[in-house]
Amino acid sequence: MNLDRFDRQLLNLVQEDAGRTAEQLAEHVALSPSAIQRRLRRMREEGVIVRHTAIVDPQRIGRPTFFIVSLQVERERPELLTQLRKWLAAQEHVQQAFYVTGEADFVLVVSAPDTETYDALMGRLVAENPNVSKFVTNVALGVVKRGLSVPIPLLEEE
Structure with a gap:
């Protein structure tokens, strides 16, 4: 799909706040x-635009813990990777x-919500995905920046 300058402006604006009305967006786009x-x-x-979501402040809902996990597999056979991808996509605690x-x-x-829940998830990961050979966990001590916005240049790059 070809995106013109207006489309690109709109995409940047709705990524900032998808709850803006068309009237509010019209204040920024001609x-x-x-x-x-x-x-x-x-x-x-x-x-x-794939979907609209709400961004929740973790501090206000019980301060969940964030874990950054490096995962290694034994073999990179396509069917085993597909199985693992599906498993990961189905887990509610796996954000990305x-x-x-x-x-x-x-x-x-x-x-x-806690390390016990994380430990149970990783136990299931290893038990249900025998191709997983190793994982390393980092616990986030604080969040510096969190988001999913994709920067979209206003001019099409040539």
Whole structure:
């Protein structure tokens, strides 16, 4: 899908706050609210906008612990990687999972209410995925920055 300057502006704005109305967005983009609604609908239909979510303040819901996990697998056979990816995607405490280069094969961001919940998750991971050979856990002591926004340049790069 070709994105023009208006689409790019809208994407940056809705990534900041998806709850803005078309009228509020029109204050920042030189388009009418109805034109903004049409563009946003088109970008949802085309799969550019995948979903809208709410960002919750962890401090206000009981301060969950964040774990950054480096995961290694024994064999990188496609069917085993597919099985592991599906397993990770189905786990509610796994917030993000990246297939990476380097010493680790996957890097996970896990949010759990306590270490016991995390330990149970990792026990299930190893028991249900025998291809997992090793994992290393880092516990986040604090959050410096957290987000999912993708910076979108306003001008199409040539």
